[in-house]
Amino acid sequence: MKLTYAGPKPLISHSGIVFDRKKEDKYRYIPFTVSLLLALDHDYTSSQNYTYTPDRKHYSDEELLRIITAHCQNAKTEAQRRLNDKAAELDEELRRVQSALSLSAEARSVLRTNLMLMRDYRLQRTVNKSLYYSAAGALVTLVAAKRLQYIQTPFTPEYFHVFHTMEGIIRRRRLALAAQLEVYEEKGELMVRLALAGR
Structure with a gap:
């Protein structure tokens, strides 16, 4: 198991492989998280604002x-568990192809080959997704423990996505914390803020 970029979600059929550019690999958001x-x-210190300038490293x-x-x-353990589940799912997918009588023998063979070609790619996407959610979950745990009132960054699709994920994790964990995501303009610059308040 390793962390490395895979790419967008593949759509695999007996006629070929295409990539859904709207379903980006979660790896893209990991450096921002x-x-x-x-x-x-x-x-x-209570009642003080902090500013952090990323080192761009x-x-x-x-x-x-x-x-x-x-x-x-538990990030590695969870990623390994999800990797094992996905591998079993992909194995079952290959078995189902063999019994897909709606396809010709040639089409089944091509589909099976396409699925096998994309196996490692799909497994890597699973690892990346798991590690991303572990990092976002750790971020939620951190902001809850530190009792931060908000986090704000210049708007980028990546920071917006991370904040949106955090908002969802807060809701799913049913924390005594309310999160509200907002995009606004400040001094001519577009900003994104995740406001956090105790319930």
């Missing part, structure tokens, strides 16, 4: 994985 983890993981895949596992002890 990690930068927030590193920025927010320190002590705070490019972290290797190994460094990203190390940072995620440092903040979420």
Whole structure:
């Protein structure tokens, strides 16, 4: 198991493989999640605003994985569990192809080949997704423990996506925390903010 970019979601059929560009690999959001983890993981003084300027450092895949596992002890275990589940699902998918009598023998063979070609790709997407959600979950745990009132960044699709994921995790965990995501303009710059309030 490793962390590395795979790519957008593949759509696999007996006639070929295409990629759904709207379903990006969660790997894309991991560096942004990690930068927030590193920025927010320190002590705070009550009633004070903090500003953090990202160092723009490019972290290797190994460094990203190390940072995620440092903040979420079970990240690798959870990723391995999801990887095993996905591998079993893909094995079952291959078995179903053999009994798909609605397809000709040639079409079944092509579909089987296409599925096997994309197996490692799809498994890597599963690992990336699991590690992304572990990192976002660690971020939620961190902001709840630090009792932060909000997190705000310049608007990028990546930060917006991370904040949206955090909002969903807060809702699913039923924390005593309400999260509200907003996009607004400040001094001519588009900003995204995740406001956090105790319930």
